[in-house]
Amino acid sequence: MTTKAHRHxxxxxxxxxxxxxxxxxxxxxxGVLPVTVTWLAILTVGMAVLxxxxxxxxxxxxxx
Amino acid sequence: xxRIIRVLAVLGATGLAxxxxxxxxxxADATGCSGSVVSKNAAGETIGTxxxxxxxxxxxxxxxxxxxxxxxWKGSTDSVITGATWKVTAAGATFLQGTYANSDGxxxxxxxxxxxxxxxxxxxxxxxxxxxxxxxxxxxxxxxxTASGFITGVVAPTSSPVFYAGAVAGVIGVAMGxxxxxxxxxxxxxxAAAGGGGVA
Numbered sequence: 001m002t003t004k005a006h007r008h009x010x011x012x013x014x015x016x017x018x019x020x021x022x023x024x025x026x027x028x029x030x031g032v033l034p035v036t037v038t039w040l041a042i043l044t045v046g047m048a049v050l051x052x053x054x055x056x057x058x059x060x061x062x063x064x
Numbered sequence: 065x066x067r068i069i070r071v072l073a074v075l076g077a078t079g080l081a082x083x084x085x086x087x088x089x090x091x092a093d094a095t096g097c098s099g100s101v102v103s104k105n106a107a108g109e110t111i112g113t114x115x116x117x118x119x120x121x122x123x124x125x126x127x128x129x130x131x132x133x134x135x136x137w138k139g140s141t142d143s144v145i146t147g148a149t150w151k152v153t154a155a156g157a158t159f160l161q162g163t164y165a166n167s168d169g170x171x172x173x174x175x176x177x178x179x180x181x182x183x184x185x186x187x188x189x190x191x192x193x194x195x196x197x198x199x200x201x202x203x204x205x206x207x208x209x210t211a212s213g214f215i216t217g218v219v220a221p222t223s224s225p226v227f228y229a230g231a232v233a234g235v236i237g238v239a240m241g242x243x244x245x246x247x248x249x250x251x252x253x254x255x256a257a258a259g260g261g262g263v264a
Contacts, residue, residue: 003250012244019237025230029221031193034123034214036156047237055244062250 009055016051020044093117097202097209099139105218106132114213121213126195130218131179131187138174141202141209145171148204155196164202190217191224 024043027033093116100115112128114120121127129135146169151161190196199212221227 003252006247006249006251008244008247011240011247015237015240015244017237018233018240022230022232022234022237025226026234028194029191029224029227029230031191031195031216035194035196038156051237051241051244054241055248058245058248060248060250061246 005060007055007058009052012051012053012055013048014051016047016049016054017044019051020047023047094211095209096143096207097139097141097211099137099211101127102136103128103130104133104136105130108133111218116211116213121215123195123197123214126214126216128192128218129179129190129215131182131184131190134176134178136174136176138172140172141207143171143207144169145202145204145206145209148202150200150202152198152200154198164204166204187217188219188224189226190215190219191221191226192216192218193221 020043021040024033024040027043028035028039033039098116100118101113101121102110103112103114105111111130111133112120114127119125144166145164146166148164148166149161150164151158153159194216195214196216197212198215199210201211202209217224
């Protein structure tokens with residue numbers, strides 16, 4: 001019997017997008033980073049990409 | 065709208081600005097011009113000063129702006145600049161620009177700007193921990209004036225809606241990430257699933 005992993009790269013993308021956007025706002029508010037569109041883009045897009053990678057690398061549950 | 069433009073132009077062009085980024089409260093800088101700014105709160109108390117060349121307005125020591133207060137400013141260019149274009153950037157993006165004839169050949173100016181001309185919402189968005197880069201540039205016949213620096217607000221971070229927006233977005237992202245983990249499963253091959261038969 002063969003099995004196939006069911007992954008969610010699109011969900012991972014939006015998870016990273018929201019997380020990166022929220023993280024950027026918090027870092028701005030507390031003065032950790034200067035408020036610039038560059039930092040906002042880096043964190044938001046960067047985390048979205050990491051979210052996709054996360055979706056493809058997270059361990060598969062329920063066997064292999 | 066014109067008052068807002070004027071306020072922002074003043075903030076950028078008089079070198080409210082004034083500083084090289086990421087240095088502690090060291091000497092600020094401006095090219096082709098100089099200026100100084102005194103920021104006051106609603107009670108008329110001085111809450112910050114910056115000058116170029118001089119101190120203040122750096123990332124480590126941004127100039128506090130109270131949107132219920134006033135800003136006294138003065139600035140001058142090193143030469144007469146006519147037929148100029150100007151632009152103001154904030155947070156790394158150009159959001160205002162225009163032309164400046166200066167047919168009278170003025171090189172110095174001063175005034176007091178009521179900051180209530182700015183949208184009131186800025187007063188709650190700008191926290192006292194933020195460092196927002198602001199810059200201004202005037203380029204025309206006779207020379208160029210550029211100045212840049214950092215401003216900050218007066219409200220506590222946890223009083224800003226930006227804090228809550230960031231927290232909510234972060235929690236949504238984490239929840240979706242948990243969904244990614246929970247939804248990553250091994251599926252049986254179609255042949256095995258087909259063998260299950262139907263239930264009458």
